Amino acid sequence: MLNNQGRPTRPNTSEQDNSATNTFTGNKALELETPLIFEQGVPGRLGVDMTEPKKVSSRLGNTARSKPIGLPDLSEPQVLRHFVRLSRQNYSIDSGFYPLGSCTMKHNPRINEKVARLAGLGDLHPMQPVSTVQGALELIDDLAHWLKTITGMPAVAMSPAAGAHGELCGVMAIRAAHEAKGEARKRILVPESAHGTNPATAALCGYKVESVPAREDGRMDLEAFSEKLGPDVAGVMLTNPNTCGLFENDVKKIADMVHEVGAYFYCDGANLNAILGRVRPGDLGVDAMHINLHKTFSTPHGGGGPGSGPVVLSEALAAFAPIPFVTHGENGFDLVEHVEGEASNSFGRMKAYHGQMGMFIRALAYMQSHGADGLRQIAEDAVLNANYIRVGLNDMLHSPFDGICMHEALFDDSSLKDTGVTTLDLAKAMIDEGYHPMTMYFPLVVHGAMLIEPTESESRETLDQFIGAMRYLLNKARDGEATYFAQAPHFAPRRRLDETGAARNPILRWTPEEDDPQSDRTLSAAS
Numbered sequence: 077m078l079n080n081q082g083r084p085t086r087p088n089t090s091e092q093d094n095s096a097t098n099t100f101t102g103n104k105a106l107e108l109e110t111p112l113i114f115e116q117g118v119p120g121r122l123g124v125d126m127t128e129p130k131k132v133s134s135r136l137g138n139t140a141r142s143k144p145i146g147l148p149d150l151s152e153p154q155v156l157r158h159f160v161r162l163s164r165q166n167y168s169i170d171s172g173f174y175p176l177g178s179c180t181m182k183h184n185p186r187i188n189e190k191v192a193r194l195a196g197l198g199d200l201h202p203m204q205p206v207s208t209v210q211g212a213l214e215l216i217d218d219l220a221h222w223l224k225t226i227t228g229m230p231a232v233a234m235s236p237a238a239g240a241h242g243e244l245c246g247v248m249a250i251r252a253a254h255e256a257k258g259e260a261r262k263r264i265l266v267p268e269s270a271h272g273t274n275p276a277t278a279a280l281c282g283y284k285v286e287s288v289p290a291r292e293d294g295r296m297d298l299e300a301f302s303e304k305l306g307p308d309v310a311g312v313m314l315t316n317p318n319t320c321g322l323f324e325n326d327v328k329k330i331a332d333m334v335h336e337v338g339a340y341f342y343c344d345g346a347n348l349n350a351i352l353g354r355v356r357p358g359d360l361g362v363d364a365m366h367i368n369l370h371k372t373f374s375t376p377h378g379g380g381g382p383g384s385g386p387v388v389l390s391e392a393l394a395a396f397a398p399i400p401f402v403t404h405g406e407n408g409f410d411l412v413e414h415v416e417g418e419a420s421n422s423f424g425r426m427k428a429y430h431g432q433m434g435m436f437i438r439a440l441a442y443m444q445s446h447g448a449d450g451l452r453q454i455a456e457d458a459v460l461n462a463n464y465i466r467v468g469l470n471d472m473l474h475s476p477f478d479g480i481c482m483h484e485a486l487f488d489d490s491s492l493k494d495t496g497v498t499t500l501d502l503a504k505a506m507i508d509e510g511y512h513p514m515t516m517y518f519p520l521v522v523h524g525a526m527l528i529e530p531t532e533s534e535s536r537e538t539l540d541q542f543i544g545a546m547r548y549l550l551n552k553a554r555d556g557e558a559t560y561f562a563q564a565p566h567f568a569p570r571r572r573l574d575e576t577g578a579a580r581n582p583i584l585r586w587t588p589e590e591d592d593p594q595s596d597r598t599l600s601a602a603s
């Protein structure tokens with residue numbers, strides 16, 4: 077039986093409906109189908125047995141609730157099972173291959189987690205007096221040192237909480253630097269292939285965003301770029317390696333051109349994994365670059381966070397870095413928290429406290445456990461793995477750009493032409509095969525793009541199986557099985573979702589069914 081939101085809520089007892097794929101319970105083996113937690117609640121059921129509190133007189137005045145808040149009444153095992161079951165429905169890097177391009181879904185070594193949970197780190201509070209957190213400040217300073225050394229940059233702002241937040245930090249520093257010179261520049265140039273956060277950041281900072289086309293070979297078109305450059309350009313935001321998985325070979329020339337007109341070079345560093353220990357962005361003329369600690373240096377991500385996006389800065393921008401930052405004071409480490417003294421050029425604060433401490437710990441543990449040689453090996457293996465996939469599929473899937481790739485392999489949908497199967501269909505069929513789909517329809521410069529990033533932490537066996545599964549599906553598509561793809565996924569509990577409907581008309585609040593015996597419960601305050 078389906079509820080008013082299309083979910084099965086009761087055992088399926090209709091005999092007609094007992095086809096091979098239907099079960100009495102709705103469960104599929106150990107994949108359990110249980111009602112929403114609100115539907116499970118039974119009025120009066122309790123998980124604890126507490127004595128009736130003594131009569132107290134409320135001191136809440138008219139802010140006291142007049143109605144129950146509408147939480148379901150449940151026993152402890154019900155609550156436990158509910159949330160354990162939900163947690164098992166998460167697909168994660170801990171459960172399987174997650175080739176989501178541009179996201180660097182690599183294994184998170186357990187040593188990071190162990191270190192982050194040490195009481196001396198895990199129990200810290202950001203408002204503790206500086207004298208009691210000298211070790212934590214030293215850790216932030218150590219990590220800053222590694223980041224500066226890896227990138228060859230003189231300064232780093234540690235507080236940004238994600239890649240996009242780091243972009244905001246970098247562009248705010250660029251804006252502050254221009255303002256300090258009394259210049260009001262208007263435009264920021266962004267290549268067509270850029271991640272959406274790049275133009276969004278520039279626009280948020282009040283700049284007009286101008287898009288620069290890509291060349292045939294997937295790199296930024298230098299001629300078009302030079303035509304757009306001018307004295308009113310504040311900066312360029314370039315990703316390197318770019319989102320086509322290619323190294324921008326002309327990057328030094330680009331940096332020189334940018335500096336010639338007095339603009340700054342923002343580099344989106346989300347793809348640092350591909351060049352760790354091989355290329356230092358500081359040597360390429362970069363002025364500001366965020367580092368997604370949660371991508372390049374492991375630390376769990378996906379599902380919305382947390383992230384951490386420190387921004388390395390050139391000499392020209394260092395003075396405009398946000399507060400707070402760690403300094404070496406007379407009595408050990410200190411925190412600069414106000415825009416005055418040595419921070420007088422700072423553009424201000426962009427986050428409460430000092431950054432994502434838990435991520436700092438994990439990233440530093442990751443760096444130190446790999447060592448300098450290990451970090452370099454990461455980039456080499458990440459590039460090798462991506463090329464292994466590229467070569468394993470390139471007789472069946474078309475690569476829009478020739479030659480070897482960096483850490484991710486990019487394909488377009490031209491090989492699917494005439495099959496009636498789209499990139500989206502193929503991705504849905506991958507779910508049936510047990511894979512999180514690759515990044516789709518990004519970068520925008522490639523039609524029906526499929527961006528596959530295996531990362532260095534996958535074994536050859538995993539890659540072989542993935543290539544095998546992709547080849548099997550591509551053969552199926554060629555054999556005219558478009559209907560199979562149009563209906564995929566066949567084995568996912570909710571089958572094919574109406575994604576447009578979910579985005580346009582999301583149902584975020586549960587309401588009791590009309591015929592539900594519990595529908596008289598007050599749920600108005602449930603959310």
Ligand SMILES: *Cc1c(COP(=O)(O)O)cnc(C)c1O
Binds near residue numbers: 271
């Ligand atoms: C992930 C990513 C970002 C944004 O980083 P978040 O940490 O998700 O905010 C920006 N640019 C590129 C190329 C990325 O891959």
